[in-house]
Amino acid sequence: MTSGSQGTTSTRAPSPALAPLRILYAAYACLLFLVLSLGVLVALVVTPGLERRRRTARIGARCFLRLAGMPLVVIAPERIPQGQCVIVANHASYLDGVVLTAALPPRFGFVIKREMSDVPLGGLLLRRLGSEFVERFDRHRGAVDARRVLRNAVGGHSIVFFPEGTFKPQPGLLRFHTGAFATAARAGCPVVPVVLRGTRVALTPGGFLPRPTRIEVEVLPPITSTATSADAATVELRDLARAAILERLGEPDLYASSADADSNASASSARPSRDVERRTGPGGGVLPAQEGEPQG
Known part of the structure; x- marks a missing residue:
C-alpha cells in the first residue's frame, strides 16, 4: 500500500472495565506468537538456503501480525533499491524486528546485539536467518564484529540496523550510532531510512500486554553521500538519515x-x-x- 499518515498512534489509557479483555487478548497474542515461532523454528532448521528460510520467517511474521489484529501497512516499498543497501529504522519496541521481517524483502539480514544470541531458541532462530550479532560492551570483540559486518556488506549483503541501539518507554528518537553509516560509506551503498509507527503502542517497552493496533512501515527515499572521505560520508549519512526519520516520525527529538x-x-x-x-x-x-x- 502507498498511503499513510504522519504522526503517532494515540496512547490514551484504556478504560479499567476493559482490563479483563486486554489480559485475555494478551494471553491469546502471546500463545499465538509462541506457537508460530516454534513452527517457524522447526521449518528453519530443516529448510536449506538462507533466502528460503527468510521467506519462511516472513510468512510467519505476516501471519502473526494478521492474526494478532495488528494490520501492517507498508508505505512506498518501491523505494527500496533492487541492489545492495543499508536500511536504518527507528527502534520503539521488541516487535520492530518481527514487523520489518514481515515488511521487507527476504534478502535483508539484521544486525542484532550479541546478548540475543544467548536467548533459548531465539538465538538459534536468528542464526538460521543469517543475523549478524554485534558485541556492545567489549570494545575489542565489538570491533571484530564490526569488521565482519563490513566484510559482508562489501560482499554485497543488504543489512538492517536500528542505529539507536535501544529504545525507551517514552516516545521520541534517540541519538544514532555510526556503525550502520560507516558500513554504508565503506561499502559504497545507499542508506534507506525507514519509519516505524505503532509498534510502541502494540507492545510498550517494559510492558507485557500487547495491544491490537495498526502498524505502519514507511520507506523513505534512499540517501547517498557526496563526501570525499569515508569518515565524512559516515557523519553525513547519519545526520541526513536521522533528520529524515525524525521529520516523518512525528515524535520528539530526545537526543536534542x-x-x-x-x-x-x-x-x-x-x-x-x-x-x-x-x-x-x-x-x-x-x-x-x-x-x-x-x-x-
Whole structure:
C-alpha cells in the first residue's frame, strides 16, 4: 500500500472495565506468537538456503501480525533499491524486528546485539536467518564484529540496523550510532531510512500486554553521500538519515532534548549558586552565616 499518515498512534489509557479483555487478548497474542515461532523454528532448521528460510520467517511474521489484529501497512516499498543497501529504522519496541521481517524483502539480514544470541531458541532462530550479532560492551570483540559486518556488506549483503541501539518507554528518537553509516560509506551503498509507527503502542517497552493496533512501515527515499572521505560520508549519512526519520516520525527529538539539558546543567554549574552569591562579598570574602544556618 502507498498511503499513510504522519504522526503517532494515540496512547490514551484504556478504560479499567476493559482490563479483563486486554489480559485475555494478551494471553491469546502471546500463545499465538509462541506457537508460530516454534513452527517457524522447526521449518528453519530443516529448510536449506538462507533466502528460503527468510521467506519462511516472513510468512510467519505476516501471519502473526494478521492474526494478532495488528494490520501492517507498508508505505512506498518501491523505494527500496533492487541492489545492495543499508536500511536504518527507528527502534520503539521488541516487535520492530518481527514487523520489518514481515515488511521487507527476504534478502535483508539484521544486525542484532550479541546478548540475543544467548536467548533459548531465539538465538538459534536468528542464526538460521543469517543475523549478524554485534558485541556492545567489549570494545575489542565489538570491533571484530564490526569488521565482519563490513566484510559482508562489501560482499554485497543488504543489512538492517536500528542505529539507536535501544529504545525507551517514552516516545521520541534517540541519538544514532555510526556503525550502520560507516558500513554504508565503506561499502559504497545507499542508506534507506525507514519509519516505524505503532509498534510502541502494540507492545510498550517494559510492558507485557500487547495491544491490537495498526502498524505502519514507511520507506523513505534512499540517501547517498557526496563526501570525499569515508569518515565524512559516515557523519553525513547519519545526520541526513536521522533528520529524515525524525521529520516523518512525528515524535520528539530526545537526543536534542538531552543535549539541551546537559548544556543547561553545565551552564548552571559554571555560575555561582544563589547561596554562594549570598555568602560571598564583593571581594570574595565569605559573609556571615544567616540566622538558622550552621556556623563553621
